[in-house]
Amino acid sequence: MIIVKKIYLWLSSLRGSIYVLGLLCVFFLLGTVFPQGRDIALYEERGGAFLPLVKLLDLLNIFNSVWFLSLSFIFFLCLLFCAIRRYGIVSNKEKGLPKNIKPRYSLRTCWGVGEANEEAFQVIEKTLNFKRIGQNDGWVILQKGLYYKWLTWLYHAAIIACFPGLLLSGFFMTEGILTLEAGKETEIKSMMGDETLGWLVSPDHPLPSFTIILDEFLTEYVEFPELIYPDDKRSRFAIALGWKDLEYELKENSLFPKDWLSRLRLIRGGETVAEKTIEVNHPLKFESYSFYQLAYTQTLNLRINNSKELIEVDTGRRAQEIAGLNSKVKVGTLRTGTLFKLNGTKVKISPFLMMKEVITDAEGKVTTREEQKLELGKSIIIDGDKIELIDFQEKSMLSYRYDPGVPLLWVFGSLVFLIMALRCFGRWYMLAYKIEVKDGKTLLLLSVKSKGLLADPEWLKDKITRIINA
Amino acid sequence: MLTQEILGRDAYLLTIELKLFWTIAALYVTAVPLFLLFTFTRLKSIGNLARGILTGAATLHIILVIFRTFEGGRAPFQTLYESLSWFACSAAVTFLIVSRKWKDFRLPGAFVATLCAGACFYALFGRDPAVEPLSPPLQSYWFESHVFLAFTSYAVFIVSCSIEASCLILRPFLKRGMIIADGFTEESIRRYRRTSFNLVTFGFPLLTFCVFSGAAWANEAWGRYWSWDPKETWSLITWSVFTIYLHAYGIRKWRGNVASYINILGFFCMMMTFLGVNWLAKILGIPSLHLYSV
Numbered sequence: 221m222i223i224v225k226k227i228y229l230w231l232s233s234l235r236g237s238i239y240v241l242g243l244l245c246v247f248f249l250l251g252t253v254f255p256q257g258r259d260i261a262l263y264e265e266r267g268g269a270f271l272p273l274v275k276l277l278d279l280l281n282i283f284n285s286v287w288f289l290s291l292s293f294i295f296f297l298c299l300l301f302c303a304i305r306r307y308g309i310v311s312n313k314e315k316g317l318p319k320n321i322k323p324r325y326s327l328r329t330c331w332g333v334g335e336a337n338e339e340a341f342q343v344i345e346k347t348l349n350f351k352r353i354g355q356n357d358g359w360v361i362l363q364k365g366l367y368y369k370w371l372t373w374l375y376h377a378a379i380i381a382c383f384p385g386l387l388l389s390g391f392f393m394t395e396g397i398l399t400l401e402a403g404k405e406t407e408i409k410s411m412m413g414d415e416t417l418g419w420l421v422s423p424d425h426p427l428p429s430f431t432i433i434l435d436e437f438l439t440e441y442v443e444f445p446e447l448i449y450p451d452d453k454r455s456r457f458a459i460a461l462g463w464k465d466l467e468y469e470l471k472e473n474s475l476f477p478k479d480w481l482s483r484l485r486l487i488r489g490g491e492t493v494a495e496k497t498i499e500v501n502h503p504l505k506f507e508s509y510s511f512y513q514l515a516y517t518q519t520l521n522l523r524i525n526n527s528k529e530l531i532e533v534d535t536g537r538r539a540q541e542i543a544g545l546n547s548k549v550k551v552g553t554l555r556t557g558t559l560f561k562l563n564g565t566k567v568k569i570s571p572f573l574m575m576k577e578v579i580t581d582a583e584g585k586v587t588t589r590e591e592q593k594l595e596l597g598k599s600i601i602i603d604g605d606k607i608e609l610i611d612f613q614e615k616s617m618l619s620y621r622y623d624p625g626v627p628l629l630w631v632f633g634s635l636v637f638l639i640m641a642l643r644c645f646g647r648w649y650m651l652a653y654k655i656e657v658k659d660g661k662t663l664l665l666l667s668v669k670s671k672g673l674l675a676d677p678e679w680l681k682d683k684i685t686r687i688i689n690a
Numbered sequence: 691m692l693t694q695e696i697l698g699r700d701a702y703l704l705t706i707e708l709k710l711f712w713t714i715a716a717l718y719v720t721a722v723p724l725f726l727l728f729t730f731t732r733l734k735s736i737g738n739l740a741r742g743i744l745t746g747a748a749t750l751h752i753i754l755v756i757f758r759t760f761e762g763g764r765a766p767f768q769t770l771y772e773s774l775s776w777f778a779c780s781a782a783v784t785f786l787i788v789s790r791k792w793k794d795f796r797l798p799g800a801f802v803a804t805l806c807a808g809a810c811f812y813a814l815f816g817r818d819p820a821v822e823p824l825s826p827p828l829q830s831y832w833f834e835s836h837v838f839l840a841f842t843s844y845a846v847f848i849v850s851c852s853i854e855a856s857c858l859i860l861r862p863f864l865k866r867g868m869i870i871a872d873g874f875t876e877e878s879i880r881r882y883r884r885t886s887f888n889l890v891t892f893g894f895p896l897l898t899f900c901v902f903s904g905a906a907w908a909n910e911a912w913g914r915y916w917s918w919d920p921k922e923t924w925s926l927i928t929w930s931v932f933t934i935y936l937h938a939y940g941i942r943k944w945r946g947n948v949a950s951y952i953n954i955l956g957f958f959c960m961m962m963t964f965l966g967v968n969w970l971a972k973i974l975g976i977p978s979l980h981l982y983s984v
Contacts, residue, residue, distance in 0.1 A: 234937045241930050241937075248927045252920045252970060283918050395914065445697055447704070447820035456815060459705065460712035466705050468697040468820075476823050500826040501911050512913040562696050621913040629915070633902050641895040673892055 231294070232301035240295050247288050254279040299380050303373060310369045317354045317361055321652045323665035325681045329688050331662045336655040340664055343687050350651055358654050359667070365648035368671040375639040381632040389625030391420040398618045399517065400434035405487060407431055408509070408620060428509060428622075430493060435483040437516060437616045439557035441569065444476035445469060470562075472593055473574045475555055482513055482616040498618075508624060514617045518554045520573070521611040523599075530610055539578035539586075547603045548578040550588065554612055571596040571612065577603055647675040664688065703761050704819060710754050711775065711819075715810035717747035718778070718803050725800035732872050737796050741786075744803055748782040755779050762821040767837045768828060770968075771817035777964070778806035780845035788849050788889065794873035795882060797859065798852035805848060832907035840900040844960055846893035847932070851957035853886040854950040883946070886953060887939050894932055901925050920971050924963040931956040 230236045258280050264271055270279070278285035331339045340360075344350050350362035394417055396410025408428045409415075417423065445468040450456055458464040479499050486494040486506050496504040504511040518535040524544035531543055539548040552574040559569045577589040592600040599608035652667040666684065668677040691699075724740035727733075755776060758766040766772045785802040789795070813819075824833070857879050864871035864879070904925065909915035916922060935952040938944040962970070 234940050238934050238937050241934050245927050245930045245934075248923050248930070251918055252923045252967070253974065255974065256918055442823050443693075444823060445700070447701075447818065449818055449820065453815050457712075460709055460814075462705075462709070466701045466708075468701050470693060470697065477826060478823065479826050479829070501830040501907075503910065503913065510913055512911070514912065562693050563691060619913045626909065626915065630906065633905070637895065637899050637902055640898055644891050644895050673888060 228301055231298045232305040237298050240298050243291055244295060247282060247291060250279055251282045296383055299376055303376050303380060306373050310373050317356055321359045321667045323667055325666040327664040327685055327688060329662045329664050333657055333662060336662045340653055340655060344653060347687055359652040361652045363650045366642060366646055368643055368648045371639055371643035375636050375643060378632045378635040378639060382629055385625040385628030389623050390418055392418045392624050394421055394622040396620055398620060400616045402434050402437060405431045405433050430486045430488040433485045433487060434616050435485060437614050438481045440478040441475040442478045442560045443562045444474050446471055446474055478560060480516055509620055509622050512619045514619045516617055517615045519613045520609060523608040523610050525606050535573060545605050549602060550576050550578050645674055646672045648672050649675060649680060707757055708819060710750060711814060714747050714750050714754060715807055715814060717743055718807035718810060721803040722800050725796050725803060728796045729870055740796060740799060744782060744799060745786055748786055751779040751782060764824055765834045768824060769822055771813045771819050774809040774813035776841055777844060778809040780841050781848045782806050784845040785849045797856035801852035801855060802848060827911050830907055832903055836900060836903045836907060839896045843893040843896035846889045847957055847960050850886045850889035851954050853882050854953045857882055858950055890932055890935060897929055901929055920967045924967045928956060928959040928963050931959045
C-alpha cells in the first residue's frame with residue numbers, strides 16, 4: 221500500500237511529470253533518427269549499426285512499440301493522478317487563503333476612522349468588483365478574474381480528455397488510397413498496398429455502402445518565371461552593390477501548379493448521395509468518411525520509331541529506360557489543363573511535356589542533354605530515336621479515412637488551447653486589505669498577488685490610489 | 691501590362707529588396723560587437739548606439755517584410771528565404787520590445803543580433819530569393835495563422851534563451867565582482883529570469899496553438915492529423931521541453947540554473963524544428979512532408 225501511495229505521489233508530482241516527459245522526448249528523438257516504417261531486413265542489409273538495440277526497442281516502428289505505448293500510458297497516469305491530487309487542493313477554499321499576510325502597499329487616505337471600512341468596501345468591492353473570499357488576521361481577502369489554479373487544472377483535464385479521442389483513432393480508424401480513373405465507379409478499398417487499420421479493425425471489415433466516381437480531373441498552373449540568380453556568394457554580393465543585374469526569364473516549362481481538382485460523386489443504390497469538387501485542403505466528407513486530394517498519376521502512350529505498338533510510360537519519374545530507346549530518358553510531368561498567365565489572362569494548355577536524355581558514362585557520372593518539348597500528336601528525336609506522344613491518361617489519387625476519434629480531439633484540443641491561453645494571458649488578482657490608523661492618519665494596507673501576463677499589481681495600486689484621491 | 695514589362699518590374703523590385711536586405715544584415719552584424727563592447731566597458735553611449743543600430747535594422751526589416759508581402763501578394767513566409775527573413779525580423783522586434791527598459795543588461799542583444807545576422811546571411815548567401823506562388827497544400831486559411839504564431843513563439847523563445855544564457859554567463863563574474871557584471875545583483879538576475887519565464891509563458895500557448903493547428907491543417911490536407919513526420923515530432927519535442935521548463939520553474943531548487951539549461955535546450959529543439967530537421971532528414975534519408983529543399 222505504501223508503495224502504491226509512493227508511486228501515486230511520484231507520478232502526480234512535478235518531478236514525476238518532468239522525468240516522464242523527458243523520457244518521452246528521448247523516444248520522440250529516436251523516432252526522428254531511425255526511419256520509421258522501414259523493414260528491419262533492409263536496415264540489416266544496409267549495415268545495421270545498432271541492430272540489437274533496434275530490435276529490442278522496435279526502433280523502426282517506435283511509435284507503435286510496447287515501450288512507447290507503455291510510456292504514453294504512464295504519461296496519461298501522470299496527468300490523471302496530478303488532476304485528481306490537484307482537484308483536492310484547488311477545490312479547498314480554506315487552503316487557498318493566504319496566511320501571514322504582509323502589506324505590499326500602504327496608501328494614505330482621507331477617510332475617517334469610523335467610515336474607513338465602509339469606504340474600502342465601496343472602492344474595492346463595489347467599484348473594482350473584487351469578490352470577497354475570506355478573512356484572516358484582520359485582513360479582508362478578495363479576488364478578481366478567473367482563478368488560475370482552476371484554469372491550470374482545467375487544461376490538464378482537457379489534455380486527459382484528448383486521450384479517448386486518440387484511443388478511438390488508434391482502435392477504429394481506417395485509411396487507404398484510391399486511384400480513380402474518370403467515369404469509372406470504384407469501391408472504397410485501398411489500391412496502394414494494404415489499408416492502415418486501427419488495432420481493433422479486422423482486415424476483412426465490411427466496405428462502406430457507397431461507391432465513388434471521378435467525373436473529371438483538372439489541373440491548373442500559373443506562369444512562374446525563373447529567376448536568373450548566381451550560385452556563388454561573390455556574385456550575389458555584387459547584385460547588392462548594383463554591379464550585376466537580376467533577371468527573370470519565362471521559359472516554356474516555367475509553370476507552377478496552382479491547383480489540382482477532382483469532381484467526385486458518391487453513389488448508393490444507383491443514386492448520387494454526395495458530390496463535391498475536391499482539392500488539397502478541401503476534402504469531401506460523407507457520413508464518417510473523408511476523401512482527400514492527394515496527388516495524381518499520368519501515363520503517356522508513346523510511339524517509338526513509328527512502331528505499331530504503343531508504349532505506356534509514367535511521368536515524373538527519375539531517369540528511366542523505355543523499350544525501343546537507345547538511351548535513358550527523364551520524362552517530365554505532362555502539362556495540361558488551364559494556365560493563368562502573368563498578364564492576367566487564362567488559356568487552355570495544349571498538352572506537352574519536357575523530355576531529356578540522361579547519359580551515364582563508364583565512371584558512373586550522370587549528365588543530361590538539353591530538354592526537348594514533346595507536344596501531344598507531335599514527335600521529337602532523342603539519340604536518333606523518334607518519340608511521338610499519341611495519347612495520355614490521368615488518374616486522381618485520393619486518400620480516404622474513417623476516424624471516429626477526430627471530433628473528440630478537436631473539441632478537447634481547442635479547449636486545451638483556449639483555457640491555456642486564458643491561464644497564461646488572463647488577469648487574476650488576489651487582494652488583501654486592512655485599515656490601519658497611524659499618527660492619526662488612516663492608511664489602507666494592501667497586499668496583492670497576481671497571475672497572468674496581463675496582470676499588473678502596480679497598475680492596480682495606481683488605480684486604487686486614483687479612486688481614493690478622486 | 692505586357693509580360694516582359696511585368697518581368698522587368700519584378701526584377702527591379704527584387705533588386706531593391708535585396709539591397710535593403712543586405713543593408714539590414716550589415717546593421718545586425720554591426721550591432722553584435724557594440725553589444726559585446728558595452729558589456730565589457732559599461733559605456734552607456736556604446737550601449738545606446740548598439741540598441742539604436744538594432745532598432746534601425748529592425749525598422750528597415752519591418753519595411754522589408756511589408757515590401758515582400760506586396761511583392762508576393764501573400765504572407766511572406768513560404769520559402770526558407772522568406773522564413774529566415776521573418777525569423778530574424780520577429781526576433782529583433784521582440785528583443786527591442788522586451789528590453790526597452792533595460793539599462794545595464796545588453797548581453798542578450800549580442801546573442802539576438804548574432805542570430806538575426808546569421809539568419810539573414812544564410813538567406814542571402816544560401817537561398818533563392820525568387821517570389822514563388824503558393825503551392826496547393828499551402829493554400830489554406832491555416833497558413834497565415836499557423837506560421838505567424840509559430841514564428842512569434844520562436845521569437846519569444848529566442849529572447850528568453852538569450853536572457854538565460856546571459857544570466858548564466860554573467861553570474862560567475864558577479865560573484866568575483868568584475869566589471870562585466872557591474873550593476874548586477876542576485877536579485878536582478880532573479881528578475882531577468884522571471885522575465886525569461888514570462889516570455890516562455892507568453893510563447894507556450896502560441897506554440898501549443900501551432901502544434902494543434904498544424905494537426906488540424908494536416909487532417910484537412912492529407913486526412914491524417916498526425917503522421918510522426920520529423921517536423922511534427924520535433925515540434926512535439928520542443929513543446930515537451932518547454933513544458934518541462936515551465937514545470938521545473940515550479941520547483942524551487944530548479945528555478946535557477948537548472949531551469950535556465952532546460953530553457954536553452956528548448957531553444958536548440960526549436961532551432962531543430964525550424965532548420966535542423968531539414969538537414970537531419972536529408973542526412974538520414976527520412977522522407978518528410980514539411981521539408982524546405984536543402
